[in-house]
Amino acid sequence: MAKPTRTSAPRIDVIRLSDLDDADAASLVAGSDHEGVRVAGGDLSGLDLTGIRLRETEIAGVSAHDLHLRGADIAESVFDRWDAPVLRSPRASLRDVVVSNSRIGSVEFSENTWQSVHLVGCKLGFVNLRGSSLRDVQFTDCTIEELDLGGARVERMAFAASDVRSLDVTGARLADVDLRGLDLDVSGVEGLRGATMDELQVALIATRLAEHLGIRIVG
Template sequence: MARAKTRGPQLDPIVLAGLTDADGSDLRAGDSREAERFTGCDLSGRDLTGIGFQECELRGVSLSDTQLRGASVADCVAGELHASVFSAPRSSWRDVSIEHSRLGSVELYEATLRSVHIDGSKLDFVNLRGATLTDVLLSDCIIEELDLGGATVQRLELRNCRIGTLDVTRATLKDADLRSSDFSAIHGLEGLRGATIDDAQLSLLAPVLAAHLGIIVT
């Protein structure tokens, strides 16, 4: 019987044109912004709850302790973002590319991510508990802790990432490709059902799997 092939994320190129430069000084909670470019803005500590960005570009923007709860981000490109605390629980992200960013605590619990690519970034603690991820690619990232507890995941690829701790407790995974990434620890082993790993990763996981299943190896 042929093995089922792991399907990778389906991502379309994001093309932006005719953007208007904006300094972000007039951004308010609940705003809806379209086709704007924000460069070098400091939005730290601002309340932008429920804000919407459509076909926008953000470069070198500081977002420490910015309140982005319930924000909606679609067809956007971002790079060189900085935040010690990135707070966007219950937010929605569709067709978004983020690159070369440095984020500390990333609060995305119960968020919805669809067609999202995060590349070349360093993230400390990423809280995606209870989130829904569809067609998500993380490439060449360093992540101290990735928490997918209770998340629903379909077509996720972690490509060439270094991850300290991966928590998949009570997660539901389908087509989750972990093969080219390194992990120091994995919690909630039963949540790995639906993930694809390689032989080397299986060898590293063998003692943990044995302990989890109550197998004595002598």
Template structure:
């Protein structure tokens, strides 16, 4: 009997008794603890190199978001709508994002632990060179997910559809692709260590054969 695939750990957070937060509480390089924000407009704000800990954002919008090098810890974000999201080299731990829309998300070289996206619509998600542990994309629609060179462990995509899944040079450990739909996979030879179901394997067969230099003739 095959060993049971370990499930990703769910985010853990305590968001009780939070004080109201205001745009003036947020600035690049600052530390923000235990605040709740409602319908926050990010226009003109920078959160680069800041630390957000035990915060709750219910409604987050703006033309762009700057979280370069930021640390996001034990935080929940709901109803996010940001066309351009820049958070390379950021650290996310115990983060839940629900009902969000991100257009272009630059997240390369990020470090994610216990991060979950639920019911989100995502455009181009650049996680090249990132480290993902205990990550879930649940019921999400993703135009392109680039995991090139990433280290991916205990990650799952239940109910999600990904138009372009780029995985060149990535490494997978206990990663569950079952329940996800893919239109195109780039770098299929790098999927070693991932788990797929029978239907997915049938779709992957031509790509695997091409990667191995096999010719299929009846």
């Protein structure tokens, strides 16, 4: 008998930020370039920061309702204690990024590119990652109401001590996506290929799997 294939865990790089220069939230504008700075506090609500570039940057304790980050290019950065009921960030690129202790309601992350992204202690509402390319993503101690991975390519994603209420994987391509332990409602069961689930989770979606495969269940 062949041994079961082991699910590979996300590879999350450790981010160490030191000797950061203090900056004001007002310095963050569309198309601006920031490296080695710390923004502590401020209101980013309603701002258009399209195309902003952040490197080795920490932004903490900000309000960011209806903040626009379209096409943002972010690497080796930390976002802590964000309050963002609505966040719009389509076609953004995140590499080696930590988002922690934040409350984010509806977030538009469609067509994003992520690599080594860690969300820790966050409460998230509707997270739209449709059509995104995601590699090495970890959710730790997070609550997510709805996670939309429709049409996304996902490699090595895991959820530790987290809760996802609803997951849409319609048309997704998954590899090493560990869903074990989550009590969730799944849409697009055909997109679960490449995911790892426990026996109870599979039993709960067995009827929908059978319908997708054209299997008639007769009592």
